[in-house]
Amino acid sequence: MTAVSPPDRTPRQRWMAVLARATQAELEAIFHRLGGEPPHQMLKAPECATLMVEGRTGGSGQRFNLGEATLTRCVVRLDEGQVGFSYALGRDKRKARLAALLDALLQAPERQEVLLNETVAPLAARQEAARAEDRRQAAATKVDFFTLVRGDG
Structure with missing residues (x-):
């Protein structure tokens, strides 16, 4: 996964990725600012499953199964009709439900821009700052190996 979203992603794919990486506390704070959860129905209650995580040799080589991860x-x-996933x-499970509610709210054109600017953009900025800090810390431990050529004697 790269730090920059590929250009072929739709706006919804981008906000869903940000919501998936958000913490429950961050999503709770958003709904607190919005005045609570909107009236809604559960079409599929939060459920846990497992998925196989794949890796690639060298990041671009042959695929291999890295292991399993849980997913909710x-x-x-x-009640207005928008469906959120x-x-x-x-x-x-609470985080999954809050993220689905926010996805549904973001689909309403009349409030999409405000919600994107006031909720998704700050979350994305915090997530990018955390990734930048991780990259900085990893770079600090990087070791450059080189070969010394020894002279005679």
């Missing part, structure tokens, strides 16, 4: 998914429908690593 949820589907909700607002979420998929999140881990077993946090």
Whole structure:
């Protein structure tokens, strides 16, 4: 996964990726600022499953199964009709439900821009700052190996 979203991603794919990486506390804070959860129905209650995580040799080589991870998914429908989905690593059912609700809210054109600017953009900025810090810390431990050529004697 790269730090920069590929250009072929849709806006919804971008906000769903940000919501999937958000913490439950961050999503709770968003709904606190919004005045609570909107009226909705559960189409698919939050449920946990496992998925196979794949890796690639050298990042671009042959695929191999790295291991399994837990995933929680949820589907909700607002009383206004928008359907929201979420998929999140881990077993946090509340987080999956809140992310699905926010996905549904973001689909309403009349509030999409405000929600993107006030909720998704700050989350994305915090996530990018955390990734940059991780890259900085990893770079600090980088070792450059080189060969010394020894002279005679």
